[in-house]
Amino acid sequence: MDCKLEDFCVATFLDPRCKHFTFKYVTRWARGTLTAERAKAWAKGAWDGDWKPKPLEVDAVVVTPSIQTRKVGKPSVASFLDDSDEEEMLEPDELSADTFTSSSASDDFSKYMALPVASGDVNPSDWWRVHGAILPDLAKMARQFLAAPANTAGVERAFSACGQMHSDLRKCLSEGTIEHTLMAAMN
Numbered sequence: 239m240d241c242k243l244e245d246f247c248v249a250t251f252l253d254p255r256c257k258h259f260t261f262k263y264v265t266r267w268a269r270g271t272l273t274a275e276r277a278k279a280w281a282k283g284a285w286d287g288d289w290k291p292k293p294l295e296v297d298a299v300v301v302t303p304s305i306q307t308r309k310v311g312k313p314s315v316a317s318f319l320d321d322s323d324e325e326e327m328l329e330p331d332e333l334s335a336d337t338f339t340s341s342s343a344s345d346d347f348s349k350y351m352a353l354p355v356a357s358g359d360v361n362p363s364d365w366w367r368v369h370g371a372i373l374p375d376l377a378k379m380a381r382q383f384l385a386a387p388a389n390t391a392g393v394e395r396a397f398s399a400c401g402q403m404h405s406d407l408r409k410c411l412s413e414g415t416i417e418h419t420l421m422a423a424m425n
Contacts, residue, residue, distance in 0.1 A: 247277035248284055249383040252376075254356035254365045284379070285347045291375050346376035392424075399423045 250256050259277070350373055356365055362384055370377035399420060403411075411419075 244280050245383065248281045251277045251281040252380040252383050253362045254353070254369075255358055255360060255362065257351075257355050282347060284383075285345075285376070290345055290347070346373040349373055350376055396420070396424060 250259050353369075356362075362380075366373075366377045366380045366384070400416075403416060403419060403423075
């Protein structure tokens with residue numbers, strides 16, 4: 239499987255809003271192999287291989303995270319229509335203290351799976367900043383996967399290729415034809 243696709247799936251899994259994402263609208267070449275379970279397996283593999291702390295580094299300490307307050311704008315259309323800001327309390331999900339000890343949950347990955355899915359208007363970087371006290375090692379992994387800059391050479395090449403595909407002579411191309419042409423140009 240394509241390494242980029244695996245990275246995108248791991249990043250989707252580490253987004254607290256999309257933990258159980260179903261991958262409904264994917265290209266035909268990935269449709270048979272791409273499921274939420276497969277994304278979880280890729281994330282678990284990346285966690286076990288590169289990010290999971292060694293047994294000597296794990297402490298059995300109960301962490302009580304602090305509650306942070308920040309001003310946030312209203313999400314999407316509401317922010318466009320209303321200019322007022324509102325205070326939002328950012329706090330970790332309410333679970334018992336023994337859930338966050340390393341003896342009851344084997345590692346950060348299992349703790350993350352025990353947490354509920356975040357609401358759709360939560361910023362993933364803010365969510366990981368707040369929950370970083372509970373899931374410190376997985377928060378490092380999430381920052382690595384979720385912080386991909388949009389101005390990398392691959393993205394710029396894709397925009398350039400799309401711009402060259404769209405012209406007055408080719409404006410009647412179907413969506414599928416453009417997708418296949420772009421995939422051929424990028425691979």
